[in-house]
Amino acid sequence: MELWIPITIAAAFLQNLRSAMQKHLQGRLGTRGASFVRFGYGFPVAILYGVLLHHLAGYPVPRINWSFAIWAVIGGLAQIFATIMLVHLFSLRNFAVGTAYSKTEPVQAAIFGFILLGEKLTIGAIGAIITGVIGVMLISMARMPLSWRNTVTALASRTALVGIASGAVFGISAVAYRSASLSLDGPNPVMQAAMTLACVTTFQTVFMLIWMFWKDKNEIVQVLKTWRSSSLVGLASVFGSAGWFTAMTLQQVAYVRALGQIELVFTFMASYFLFHERINRMEILGCMLIVAGILGLLAG
Known part of the structure; x- marks a missing residue:
């Protein structure tokens, strides 16, 4: 088995x-506090990760430039607000369905690329996008009678809009992070990713501390x-991010992202066993169609 798997x-x-x-912390901390802990308790580990790569692996520290700073700030802010929307989404629908909405990110990225950058879509990609959209529609309508009016109502609901917006802003964040990492002048992708992670999480921590102190x-x-x-x-956030960056250093992003959809399997397990949430057949079918759409898009 290859190491990236x-x-x-x-x-x-x-x-x-x-x-x-x-989701568990949201009841005690609120949406903003539950979102903050991802960054606030993770940035020391992110810094330590970069220090270890420098001293143990011998990787030189890349020089920070203005392009990096701008992209890092854009990506950091986008991830903050996307995380807040995702955590808030858990209070609107159950854990598995909330996570599934955020998994529309790759499909939205393809649409944005076509509209904003003029990137051409293959027939297979168009089919994958339609499949993903149908999946979102099924999830939105899973708790109501099936009809065209209910379909429009469901897609215009607060839950659907927040979920789809979360996926879109996560997509912006990913593009910004990649741009920030690539703007660094070497020495290698692993150290560039580590530097980006350390700088962004530190910025996010300072930003959210000021925000919470003000609000x-x-x-x-x-939080304390x-x-x-x-x-x-x-810790889970930082180690997870380090894993994504490492895997994408060893293998093409398309393969890593495709295999990464296994998260939904873990999500359904957590939803059922940890939160004792009931998921009906239409919601399961909708989530499966979203995964199929994303895999089809990445495969194309």
Whole structure:
């Protein structure tokens, strides 16, 4: 078995674990606080990861430039607001369905690429996009009678809009992170990714601390009180990100992202066993169609 395969599966598992713990913390910390712990408790580990690569592996530290700084800030802010939307989504629908909405990100990226960049879509890609859209429609309508009116109502609902927006902003974040990493002048993809991760998580921590201090100082107190659970979220987030970056260094992004959809399997397991949430057949079918659409798009 090639090394990138178990690394990708581990990264997907850690990402799902982080989301599950964030949902658990939301009741005690609120949406903003539950989102903050991903960055606030993760940035020291991200910095340590870069330091270890420098001192143990001998990788030189790349020089930061203005292009890197701009893309890092854009990606960091986009990820903050996408995470907030995703955590809020868990309160609107169950854990598995909320995660499935965010998995429309690759499909949306293809549409944005066609509209904004003029990238051509193959017949297979168009079919994959339609499959993903049908999956989203099924999830939206899973709790109501099937009709065209209900379809329009479901897709215009707050749940659907928040979920689809979350996937779109996560897509912007991913593009910005890749641009930031590539703007660094070497020395290699692993160290460039580590530097990007360390700088972005540090910026996100400072930004959200200022935001919470301005909006509600009590959130900071609650985050400190839940340090045991919150620190686990931060660790899962950083190790998961390190896994994604490493896997994409060893293998093409398309293959890594395709295999990474195994996260939905972990998501359904967490939804059923941890949160005791009921998922009906239409929601399962919708999630399967979203996965099929994403895999078809990446394969094309």
